[in-house]
Amino acid sequence: MTNIRCKGGKEIDLLAMNPITREKYHIESRVSTTFRLREKATKKENGTSHKDGLDYFKKEKFDHEMVIARIKELFGDLNYNRVLVVHGTEEPTDSFIQKAFQKFGIHVLLMKDIIADLKEEVKIKGSRDDIMRFVELTAFEERKSLREALKMLENAVKEKLSFYPKSELRTLLKIIKRMSQREGLDSISKDEKKTSTRILREKREKREDM
16 A cells, blocks of 8 residues: 555555565655665754654654554554665665664665665566566666676686686686676675665564574
8 A cells, every 4th residue: 555644644655565474564765866864864944854864754754643543543453564765874884774673663775775676586577567677678788788798808808818827717717607697796796795675584584483
């Protein structure tokens, strides 16, 4: 459910439920490229909030009495996850995401991580949905460009590094081919770094194991 009206002029961006696990979510978004999410919101000259702090979102978007009353009416209880989607956060992002959950009870997700996950998903499934189809086509072009770049790199290595010992050259070419087969540097970086979406999934899996 999207754009849910509440009393007092409040509005909820999105309520969702996993039909299999029955896990519920209250999701708000503030995907602006002109600000980075911080712990405490900055103030305008007139004293009102810039809507760029976790304290603002907790008070006005997640814990406002009118919002909670509406969610309880729709979900039947208050056992749900609070998720905030943003473009960027204060650095370092990883520790900021952890603090957001520990101190405010809010899961912070980065839009770039969501898009990266969608690209990985459409690579396998495909979709008739307009937005997912757009993501699929974008991901296809990116992977195509990467494969072409890796092929050029492979050719350059063969030509320019022919003086290398053959065993080392074969190892280097194997690495390049492996990168090409994985069809994207994003998937390599995901193995090395936990994304905001992966952190949320791991928290959910940990709860299910308990």
